[in-house]
Amino acid sequence: MMDWGVCYSPFVDSFKNIIVDYDIYFTDKESLKYELKRKSIKEWFEYFSSFSDFRRRELTKQRYNECYNSRNLNKRLDYLIQNYSSILVVRVDFGYRHKVPLEQVVSDFERFKKNLTYTQYGREKLLFVWALEQGESKGFHYHIAILFDGSSRYGAYKIASDLGEIWKKVTQGNGIYFNCHDRAYLAEFERRGKTGIGMIYCNFKPHADNMKATLGYLTQPDKGQHLRVKTSPKMRTFGMSQL
Numbered sequence: 001m002m003d004w005g006v007c008y009s010p011f012v013d014s015f016k017n018i019i020v021d022y023d024i025y026f027t028d029k030e031s032l033k034y035e036l037k038r039k040s041i042k043e044w045f046e047y048f049s050s051f052s053d054f055r056r057r058e059l060t061k062q063r064y065n066e067c068y069n070s071r072n073l074n075k076r077l078d079y080l081i082q083n084y085s086s087i088l089v090v091r092v093d094f095g096y097r098h099k100v101p102l103e104q105v106v107s108d109f110e111r112f113k114k115n116l117t118y119t120q121y122g123r124e125k126l127l128f129v130w131a132l133e134q135g136e137s138k139g140f141h142y143h144i145a146i147l148f149d150g151s152s153r154y155g156a157y158k159i160a161s162d163l164g165e166i167w168k169k170v171t172q173g174n175g176i177y178f179n180c181h182d183r184a185y186l187a188e189f190e191r192r193g194k195t196g197i198g199m200i201y202c203n204f205k206p207h208a209d210n211m212k213a214t215l216g217y218l219t220q221p222d223k224g225q226h227l228r229v230k231t232s233p234k235m236r237t238f239g240m241s242q243l
Contacts (some may be wrong), residue, residue: 069218070239077212081202084149089197089211091180092160094167095141105140111170124148128241131218143218150155156198
């Protein structure tokens with residue numbers, strides 16, 4: 001069912017245009033196929049070509065914004081590396097047991113951030129980074145990273161679990177989380193020397209590089225999990241706290 005009150009990605013929006021421009025109504029997949037077959041492939045090609053430039057500009061703008069976020073994140077991480085001897089990087093992913101509307105996803109996360117400010121973690125954090133994605137099987141989900149001064153904070157697994165419990169509370173039990181500090185999950189990264197979370201010693205360059213690579217994933221333009229729908233054109237899917 002198409003929701004006319006939200007903003008879709010350029011490719012999905014193209015399909016939305018078909019419904020409007022050709023006044024197509026359908027109730028199931030077969031009726032849609034029937035409507036689409038009423039025009040030739042050439043006619044549909046000409047139709048899509050008529051607004052392909054606009055879609056291309058939209059995708060270019062999206063890539064620019066993600067690269068801009070990546071540069072800003074790297075600058076902030078470089079600042080922390082230069083000013084702290086060690087950094088505790090806590091990573092956790094948030095999702096849902098059952099699908100919920102995007103408006104609810106955004107509202108839940110706003111409540112999570114508000115609740116976080118009242119905790120010791122919210123008061124002590126050096127940097128808070130988040131990214132909202134939409135996967136084919138996972139649906140809407142958040143990637144979260146919170147950085148602390150490693151000289152005064154430790155126990156990344158417990159902190160990630162505490163953050164996950166806050167998420168479950170604000171979602172009234174429908175929220176689920178994955179603790180990225182699970183030993184089995186980290187084992188392969190450790191074997192390859194690519195662990196970029198947990199306690200990072202800034203003077204040891206491999207540690208610092210791994211941290212930057214791991215957190216850079218949150219802004220990576222080619223993850224293939226862009227949102228197919230937004231509540232508005234200006235809706236944010238990535239954010240960082242101020243240093």
